[in-house]
Amino acid sequence: MKLDSKIPEGHISEKWTNHKNHLKLVAPNNRPKIDVIVVGTGLAGASAAASLGEMGYNVKAFCFQDSPRRAHSIAAQGGVNAAKNYQNDGDSVYRLFYDTIKGGDYRAREANVHRLAEVSGNIIDQCVAQGVPFAREYGGLLDNRSFGGTQVQRTFYAAGQTGQQLLLGAYSALSRQIGLGRVKMYNRHEMLDLVKVDGKARGIIARNLITGEIERHSAHAVIIASGGYGNVYFLSTNAMGSNVTAAWKIHKQGALFANPCFVQIHPTCIPVHGTNQSKLTLMSESLRNSGRIWVPKKKEDAEAIRAGKLKPTQIAEEDRDYFLERRYPAFGNLVPRDVASRAAKERCDAGYGIEANDTNEGVYLDFSTEIQNKGKQAAYAKGNHNPTPEEITTLGKAWLEEKYGNLFTMYQKITDENPYETPMKIYPAVHYTMGGVWVDYNLQSTIPGCFVAGEANFSDHGANRLGASALMQGLADGYFVLPYTVSNYLADEIRTGKISTDSPEFAEAEKRVMDQINFFLNNKGTKSVDYFHKKLGLIMWNKVGMGRNAQGLTEAITEIAQLKEDFYKDVYVPGNNDEMNPELEKALRVADFLELGQLMAMDALQRNESCGGHFREEYQDAEGETLRDDENFAFVGAWEYQGEDINKEIMHKEELKYEFIKIAARNYK
Amino acid sequence: MASKKNININLKVWRQKNAKAAGSMESYKLDNVSTDSSFLEMMDQLNEQLVAEKKEPIAFDHDCREGICGMCSMYINGRAHGPDTGITTCQLHMRMFNDGDTIFVEPWRSKAFPVIKDLVVDRSAFDRIQQAGGFVSVNTSGNTIDANTIPVPKADADKAFEAAACIGCGACVATCKNGSAMLFVGAKVSQYALLPQGKVEATERVLNMVRQMDEEGFGNCTNTGACEIECPKGISLENIARMNREYLKASLIK
Amino acid sequence: MAKSALLKSSLAKKYWMALTGLFLCLFLAGHLAGNLQLIFGDALQFNKYALFMTTNPAVKLLSYLTYISIIFHAIDGIMLAIQNKKARPVAYAMNNPSGNSSFASRNMAVLGTVILVFIATHMVNFWAKMHFSQMPLQKTTIEFQGMKNDFYITTDGGYVPVNDPAYVIKNKTEIYDANVNLKIKDAYKDLHKITFDFFRDAKWGLPFTIFYVLSMIVLAFHLLHGFQSAFQSLGINNKFTPAIKLFGKLFAIIVPLLFAIIPLYIHFTK
Known part of the structure; x- marks a missing residue:
């Protein structure tokens, strides 16, 4: 199979404009004759469904949650990037493009990323017009903040709930179309398979999660916007329901899956506390602006802390190791996410972890220095030039509270510790997956008529995503790319007519789904679905996590294959199909995670280099920094399904050509 | 410092096979619950125990487990989202309970939120209210005016944000003795009424959203203020007042 | 509308x-x-x-x-x-409203x-x-030359003796001259x-x-x-x-x- 990325000719800054100008259109009177299915209602899905509905297509949108507003885009905290240059600090479309490519460690496609940067400004215009309440300055204009990996202030935000506000904006646009009858919304429905007719995507099989009914839905095009697959690790910052099933089912139907091993580990999450933990909570990246990350210099201190004999506040300044400041003096605590995460892991692996859990994995994020600095500043600002230490501390804490109050409260609710008095404990956690379904420039997968948007595709973030770029990509795909490229595809479908759901292809797909459901419900196993999911998570975290090596990956591949076998033999799924059955839902999702996990390990094993979120321990320099291999690995690894045995999947390469950016080593020192 | 310990608890949980079946409170015993667990992790643990006993686990809504998606919805010991304020059920931790406690867990109770199964209720009424007018009628072309063309006073923008912080969980309805949805609707009406982009359609919006709210069978507001206290996002009663103003204005001119 | x-x-x-x-x-x-x-x-x-x-x-x-x-x-x-x-057709089995609202507000x-x-x-x-x-009409007792007599107080500030056959009360408060059947004053309801x-x-x-x-x-x-x-x-x-x-x-x-x-x-x- 030859992968054709369909990147338009021309200069990078003209590609998208030229391409748009030559895409085929569907006349307004023809649009109501055409059906489009959108799976997922996060930023990408909701914006795509709203836009296509508004154009006049018959849209059917699906989400497994009880409302489209609950998609996990809602949990994004920090912000959304856009090259508006409102702050007059030298930002431009080119710089956003450049920062994103560099942040992605030169493993993303230039043309896609440039398009993303081009439309970024429109996102902000659109959202403001929709009534998204972004943070503003006293003059009434939009405020910006800075984020990791950039030197300009281009991040628009709404307190620590930017994802929520953007999603609710897209949800409001979607709601408008639902109210107008142009989008039919299917809440509590899960897509369980793709239906292909004559090689084209022609519909889906979905399960009504309330009644268990297996439904056939036909369409002239199917858009998958079902998010990322971080839950393959069991513990992640993803929502409990986030899953890979829609993406994986189209993979099994012929869509290639690209760079599955590119996973972003977010450095500042609350550490694991126990075996019953279900989810990891993110503490916004913005905290690294004010907090200093450290572990004890002496191992015996770390041991004493874990044993509860010492408190972090008792460790003297000279006995603390501010390892990020030590290793990366230029960027310090503000190095990109992958770098910060690995550094924390390195310290914990070396025995300096401070969390009293099974793995001792945890480091301190300490605000005491900031309390002193800001306290002093505040005292001076009030005209008090001889503040007492108590006054400084009080003022410093007040400053912190104003800036991060809600985060500190959240932390205290979860951990029962007061971060104003004692340092926060944090540890990296799985957060975002850069890999995903391979798509061409039009966001179409290798299945004609099957488009993939947002985190579910692989396209824009390379091997590492910069903060505040995920929201940008989701909305760009849904509002400003798919309406054009999907129409281009649909232009050839105006004569197709209504697609019947009575064809053998639909019957066959439905049978595949029913067989799988019946298998699980009739399996005489003894263990719960979570039992297997947790096991998978542990293998993934330990061997396909932050640090990977050939031996571990090889073991992981075998172990996951074995786990999959055990799963099918011994899983117990209670209840029936004709009812709401959360255990069955989980079983169907975990079945796909098991296959994906194996592919991730295989992908990580073939990629003999370290880049972005993919760190191969064999490929590091003397100081423990990543060693990229541009000569041999400047490609997208896109995997083709070959049947039950994941080991048989074939990898295709899409060479990455850097014509407009000079490829260079990432250096944050 | 966090004091890690395990507690044994008794639970009384509403079980209901489906929307049509009659339900009842069932008793369960659960041992060795870590006080560091969240309430939903405790429920996971109970479900694992039930599955191990080959019994049907308890269905409950949950997703993000970090207090923002608004999916989790349990009435715990007589309070929406349980005995703590400013949080959702997923953020409630077991350290709020003591060894030997009996904990009541019930679904949201409202005519407009019928029970689907066990603790799962149907909140699509909220979606329909939103569909009736909770939007600005602007096409998604991106070719609107530049985002900075209309300055918005910071105070208004901040208030609009505070209203928009609503997560649509329905705790306001669940806790209101009248099953009223006015905090939810008031928040949405307020968000748009405070922003210049939303003012154009303000009249139609408030009339349509309130009409839909009434049709869904929610009760009336008697200003008890319970919603504001139980709201995990602290949405203020000011938003209901603003809706009242907007509606009065709208019904006088329309 | x-x-x-x-x-x-x-x-x-x-x-x-x-x-x-x-x-x-x-x-x-x-x-x-x-x-x-x-x-x-x-x-x-x-x-x-x-x-x-x-x-x-x-x-x-x-x-x-x-x-x-x-x-x-x-x-x-x-x-x-x-x-x-x-x-709310189905009540909660366990409800604790005093945690979030006042007694008065819940029982209006x-x-x-x-x-x-x-x-x-x-x-x-x-x-x-x-x-x-x-109604009884407002009376007052006036002592005149050692004799105590009861009078109705009338709305024009006058006094009309009680129990004097010259006057009759009609329509609850109206005082009539019994001889000519003419209303002369109004008394106060007491x-x-x-x-x-x-x-x-x-x-x-x-x-x-x-x-x-x-x-x-x-x-x-x-x-x-x-x-x-x-x-x-x-x-x-x-x-x-x-x-x-x-x-x-x-x-x-x-x-x-x-x-x-x-x-x-x-x-x-x-």
Whole structure:
């Protein structure tokens, strides 16, 4: 199979404009004759469904949650990037493009990323017009903040709930179309398979999660916007329901899956506390602006802390190791996410972890220095030039509270510790997956008529995503790319007519789904679905996590294959199909995670280099920094399904050509 | 410092096979619950125990487990989202309970939120209210005016944000003795009424959203203020007042 | 749309509750001011006031508004209560509302019903007597040349001897010249005496005093929530709200307290 990325000719800054100008259109009177299915209602899905509905297509949108507003885009905290240059600090479309490519460690496609940067400004215009309440300055204009990996202030935000506000904006646009009858919304429905007719995507099989009914839905095009697959690790910052099933089912139907091993580990999450933990909570990246990350210099201190004999506040300044400041003096605590995460892991692996859990994995994020600095500043600002230490501390804490109050409260609710008095404990956690379904420039997968948007595709973030770029990509795909490229595809479908759901292809797909459901419900196993999911998570975290090596990956591949076998033999799924059955839902999702996990390990094993979120321990320099291999690995690894045995999947390469950016080593020192 | 310990608890949980079946409170015993667990992790643990006993686990809504998606919805010991304020059920931790406690867990109770199964209720009424007018009628072309063309006073923008912080969980309805949805609707009406982009359609919006709210069978507001206290996002009663103003204005001119 | 919206919608019901409620608060203030004359004024002053209140056209208009408000407030309130009850068909097995709301705010309908019963009783006790039955007329005893004689006090400030066959009382208060059958004067209905007799009645004085005092406690709770709630319903929630709430609290305590003192004063000063 030859992968054709369909990147338009021309200069990078003209590609998208030229391409748009030559895409085929569907006349307004023809649009109501055409059906489009959108799976997922996060930023990408909701914006795509709203836009296509508004154009006049018959849209059917699906989400497994009880409302489209609950998609996990809602949990994004920090912000959304856009090259508006409102702050007059030298930002431009080119710089956003450049920062994103560099942040992605030169493993993303230039043309896609440039398009993303081009439309970024429109996102902000659109959202403001929709009534998204972004943070503003006293003059009434939009405020910006800075984020990791950039030197300009281009991040628009709404307190620590930017994802929520953007999603609710897209949800409001979607709601408008639902109210107008142009989008039919299917809440509590899960897509369980793709239906292909004559090689084209022609519909889906979905399960009504309330009644268990297996439904056939036909369409002239199917858009998958079902998010990322971080839950393959069991513990992640993803929502409990986030899953890979829609993406994986189209993979099994012929869509290639690209760079599955590119996973972003977010450095500042609350550490694991126990075996019953279900989810990891993110503490916004913005905290690294004010907090200093450290572990004890002496191992015996770390041991004493874990044993509860010492408190972090008792460790003297000279006995603390501010390892990020030590290793990366230029960027310090503000190095990109992958770098910060690995550094924390390195310290914990070396025995300096401070969390009293099974793995001792945890480091301190300490605000005491900031309390002193800001306290002093505040005292001076009030005209008090001889503040007492108590006054400084009080003022410093007040400053912190104003800036991060809600985060500190959240932390205290979860951990029962007061971060104003004692340092926060944090540890990296799985957060975002850069890999995903391979798509061409039009966001179409290798299945004609099957488009993939947002985190579910692989396209824009390379091997590492910069903060505040995920929201940008989701909305760009849904509002400003798919309406054009999907129409281009649909232009050839105006004569197709209504697609019947009575064809053998639909019957066959439905049978595949029913067989799988019946298998699980009739399996005489003894263990719960979570039992297997947790096991998978542990293998993934330990061997396909932050640090990977050939031996571990090889073991992981075998172990996951074995786990999959055990799963099918011994899983117990209670209840029936004709009812709401959360255990069955989980079983169907975990079945796909098991296959994906194996592919991730295989992908990580073939990629003999370290880049972005993919760190191969064999490929590091003397100081423990990543060693990229541009000569041999400047490609997208896109995997083709070959049947039950994941080991048989074939990898295709899409060479990455850097014509407009000079490829260079990432250096944050 | 966090004091890690395990507690044994008794639970009384509403079980209901489906929307049509009659339900009842069932008793369960659960041992060795870590006080560091969240309430939903405790429920996971109970479900694992039930599955191990080959019994049907308890269905409950949950997703993000970090207090923002608004999916989790349990009435715990007589309070929406349980005995703590400013949080959702997923953020409630077991350290709020003591060894030997009996904990009541019930679904949201409202005519407009019928029970689907066990603790799962149907909140699509909220979606329909939103569909009736909770939007600005602007096409998604991106070719609107530049985002900075209309300055918005910071105070208004901040208030609009505070209203928009609503997560649509329905705790306001669940806790209101009248099953009223006015905090939810008031928040949405307020968000748009405070922003210049939303003012154009303000009249139609408030009339349509309130009409839909009434049709869904929610009760009336008697200003008890319970919603504001139980709201995990602290949405203020000011938003209901603003809706009242907007509606009065709208019904006088329309 | 507008018409039906202002009558039918949930929000409109709140407006009407608020408007009628606030009007009734005004009424309470006025009524209290008048009634305090039972303590601080003499009988004549009070009866003059009573006459004024039952005959002045402007006051009449206000009184009709009051009746309408009471009826509307009650009917609207009952309708709201029924609707609200329907909004939660299945009750919670375990509910802990005191954690998030005040007793008064949750029980406005019950408190209101008690007040309605009180109003009915109160009107039967005084208002109906004043309007429909033959009231005693205000008399005074004048000592003249060592003889004590009873006189009716007339509205023009004159005196007409009681038990003088030259005069007859017709139409409850009109004094006629018995010979020529001509109305010559009007007497005052002695509401003051009715009131004092009522609360000092040997058998019923105490129970009614207690009933009135208890009713005022109920009224206090109703006002405690109702006063400030009315402003919220009308969309008034701004920087003045704390002041409104404070005033509402003072109003809710002071007005019923003063009302309650009247029967206590009368009963215990006999």
